[in-house]
Amino acid sequence: MDELVDERIVPGTSLRVTAVSVGASLLGNPPRPDGTPAETAEALARAMFASPLAMIDTSNNYTQGRSETVLGSAVRRDGLPAGKAIVTKVDADPETGALDRDRVWRSFEESIARLGLERLPLLHLHDPYTIEFEEAFAPGGAIQGLMELRDQGLAGALGIAAGPVSLMRRYAESGAFDVLLTHNRYTLVDRRGEELIDLAAERDMGVFNAAPFGGGLLAGRSETYAYTQAGPELLAWVARARELCERWGIPLHAAALRFSLRHPGIASTIVGVGRPERLAQLEELQATTIPDEFWPALAALGTPPSTLED
Numbered sequence: 001m002d003e004l005v006d007e008r009i010v011p012g013t014s015l016r017v018t019a020v021s022v023g024a025s026l027l028g029n030p031p032r033p034d035g036t037p038a039e040t041a042e043a044l045a046r047a048m049f050a051s052p053l054a055m056i057d058t059s060n061n062y063t064q065g066r067s068e069t070v071l072g073s074a075v076r077r078d079g080l081p082a083g084k085a086i087v088t089k090v091d092a093d094p095e096t097g098a099l100d101r102d103r104v105w106r107s108f109e110e111s112i113a114r115l116g117l118e119r120l121p122l123l124h125l126h127d128p129y130t131i132e133f134e135e136a137f138a139p140g141g142a143i144q145g146l147m148e149l150r151d152q153g154l155a156g157a158l159g160i161a162a163g164p165v166s167l168m169r170r171y172a173e174s175g176a177f178d179v180l181l182t183h184n185r186y187t188l189v190d191r192r193g194e195e196l197i198d199l200a201a202e203r204d205m206g207v208f209n210a211a212p213f214g215g216g217l218l219a220g221r222s223e224t225y226a227y228t229q230a231g232p233e234l235l236a237w238v239a240r241a242r243e244l245c246e247r248w249g250i251p252l253h254a255a256a257l258r259f260s261l262r263h264p265g266i267a268s269t270i271v272g273v274g275r276p277e278r279l280a281q282l283e284e285l286q287a288t289t290i291p292d293e294f295w296p297a298l299a300a301l302g303t304p305p306s307t308l309e310d
């Protein structure tokens, strides 16, 4: 089976996705530490549009809005290719932290203006850390704004996208959302997101699993996991996993990607793509043969040391 073009409808929505989706949180970054010039952003957006991966995940606040702006330039220049979807998220006001009904509307309006789109197939509430859960659901709160957008057909479906599992559970159980997006919590080294995947299945909600490489560690790109320096125990576990993978002839990041892809409760796995060649590399990773016997061998390494505390 060609997993790359393995299309499915996300439960709770009418959104068609591929098993892997493109994460655009790095798109539009100003000159990066390696000196990559900003013009490369246009080329990256073009590559994202040309790729068979159906969904591009962005947010109002990714790279201070540049991620949406660069995607919007591509939409205006080339049109959104058939079968391609851009999904974004509403964010708190970057200055005041406000995330109420009015801010949700403003965030949405900023996003569609940048993206050059009139409506979105799916809109997430992103990292609602500046407000209390109760505040979100109060009259005039963020949830009211999201419901209005869905009722008016401006957002096809609603999602909750955040980190801490306990917070995600509360939002997911509220019944307000059609899908959830968990990140860094269902990977080779962290399994706490499993309870959210189970919860979503009970409620017929779709699940996006973002950051299968933990933001870099499992792709050999950094020593950070979930955007924080990994401790020595975690680094030691990953080194042992890498050795095991080498013995099996499997790149560690191929195993990390497959770990997410093989969970039947995950509608799509969102991988952060910071340069065009990553898209072809992802195809190769997906095509990597990983025998069933590899997984018990990996499990024999023992439980990976947990780094997150939610």
Ligand SMILES: NC(=O)c1ccc[n+]([C@@H]2O[C@H](COP(=O)([O-])OP(=O)(O)OC[C@H]3O[C@@H](n4cnc5c(N)ncnc54)[C@H](OP(=O)(O)O)[C@@H]3O)[C@@H](O)[C@H]2O)c1
Binding pocket: 022, 023, 024, 025, 026, 057, 058, 126, 127, 161, 162, 163, 181, 183, 210, 211, 212, 213, 214, 215, 216, 219, 221, 253, 270, 271, 272, 273, 274, 275, 278, 281, 282, 285
């Ligand atoms: N709260 C939320 O809603 C939330 C939170 C986290 C993530 N997300 C979404 O999920 C996406 C993924 O998360 P993430 O980017 O933080 O983490 P990730 O997908 O685990 O890792 C991304 C890193 O992996 C590298 N990479 C990607 N493909 C590769 C390949 N084929 N070979 C080697 N390295 C590869 C990238 O390197 P390069 O930079 O060199 O390309 C990038 O540094 C984000 O872009 C965002 O869309 C959402």
